[in-house]
Amino acid sequence: MRLKLAGMASLLALTTALAGCGASDSGSGDSAQGGKKEKLTLYTPNGAEINNPIIKEFQDRTGIEVEMISGGTGDLLKRVQAEASSPQGDVFWAGGADSLEAYSKYFEPYRTAEYDSLLPQYTDKNDIYTPFAALPMIIMYNKDLVKAGEEPKGWADLTDPKWKGKIAYADPSKSGSSFTQLATFLTAFGKEDGKGWEFVKKFYQNLDGKILSGSGLVYKSVADKEFALGVTMEEAAERYIMGGANVGIIYPSEGTSSVPDAAALIKGAKHPDAAKKFIDFLVGKDVQELIGKEFNRRSVRKDATPLQGLPQSDEIKLLDYDFAWAASNKTDIIGRFQNIVTGVE
Structure with a gap:
């Protein structure tokens, strides 16, 4: 299944599309039993122009409801640290990988299902983070x-x-x-x-x-x-x-x-299954193709289409x-x- 987004006009039209996705979760897991939707709380320093189309597509595909908490990387990492005894977030996406590594004790190792398709120079041997873009x-x-x-x-x-x-x-x-x-x-x-x-x-x-x-x-x-x-x-x-x-x-x-920004699973996350699905989604081929075509971000996948109009990595x-x-x-x-x-x- 390919992303249903084509062109910057479509992307920009989605910048207010998440107004209804901020409900807080009162459940204790990822189960949708009893009519409850799966939920995911995302901490992100990304701009809306990147977040909104990707998150909307994830919600449309999976039915998982995303709550997005925005802020600077440093402030959000300090929040993760402060909440360590009772985590309120599930995924941190996408601060610099070196910044996430500095707070590694607050993240749970996770090896994405897409790992073998990723460029090895950007992956983490300890699986604390999953690279998103170089x-x-x-x-x-x-x-x-x-x-x-x-x-x-x-x-x-x-x-x-x-x-x-x-x-x-x-x-x-x-x-x-x-x-x-x-x-x-x-x-x-x-x-x-x-x-x-x-x-x-x-x-x-x-x-x-x-x-x-x-x-x-x-x-x-x-x-x-x-x-x-x-x-x-x-x-x-x-x-x-x-x-x-x-x-x-x-x-x-x-x-x-050329340090990658990355995503990481917050230790003690209330919705770990939804969090892992989101991380896998970020490094799937179609999302990685999207960030190259629409944002000229350098993919972390081995099979990515080379960027147009920019120097190649080498x-x-x-x-x-x-x-x-x-x-x-x-x-x-x-x-x-x-x-x-x-x-x-």
């Missing part, structure tokens, strides 16, 4: 504010004084993608010898005190000409390009990361991003960044 980190720029030929070529150019106060960047304590970007900076310039932090300090100084509260504000503010540059995800910038915005993408010359210079290091050191990395922001360091 997300190269890039520099987005507004072509009305950046003259042709003056575009930055790499991360290092973000410390050029001419960009002071003109760079959009989200708070890494709230945004999973922003944390990945921070860890990418450290990897690019030296996470062991301190040179990475020297770059981060200069980068922060060039932000001129402007840190945005969420990753969605980064690409929106660049498209709206509030900032000339933004550090963001490839797919977010590409969506604006597809929509006609006068923006462009720069793949940093030093190299970048054409992007990638850093040796140490996923385990980023996950295990997340608290310390964010803490040190906050010290730089507050002037302690």
Whole structure:
């Protein structure tokens, strides 16, 4: 069965389609006995343009009613942590995999039925998370504010004084993608010898005190000409390009990361069977084809159709991003960044 969605017009028309799917569950399991529908509570930092068509299709296919709780990756992960003794959510979808790994004790291992079809570089050997899409980190720029030929070529150019106060960047304590970007900076310039932090300090100084509260504000503010540059995800910038915005993408010359965002089963979930069905659905071939065709997101499947209009994965210079290091050191990395922001360091 193929997704019944064709074209961006159909997708955008669904952005208010979930108004009736937020009922809370008073049952104790996934059974639909006694006329009760199966339910699923989903914690998600995704934008509505991605969530709504995928969730609607899942509901239509399965009859499972989805309650969606939205927020930033950091805030939602803290919520999962706070609710550990009595979980209120079933699935976390789709913060950066390194952020989910950092909270692995609050997730239940699950190996999706689609596992053998997934690209091995994105899967988790411990099955804490299931990858959803690979997300190269890039520099987005507004072509009305950046003259042709003056575009930055790499991360290092973000410390050029001419960009002071003109760079959009989200708070890494709230945004999973922003944390990945921070860890990418450290990897690019030296996470062991301190040179990475020297770059981060200069980068922060060039932000001129402007840190945005969420990753969605980064690409929106660049498209709206509030900032000339933004550090963001490839797919977010590409969506604006597809929509006609006068923006462009720069793949940093030093190299970048391509960490997947992911889904994870919350430990102690009240609806584990529905949660597993949803995770399997996300990495099924038709959903993975949809995210490539409609959102230009890079699929995590071996059999995915290559993206059109974007460099192929082997054409992007990638850093040796140490996923385990980023996950295990997340608290310390964010803490040190906050010290730089507050002037302690």
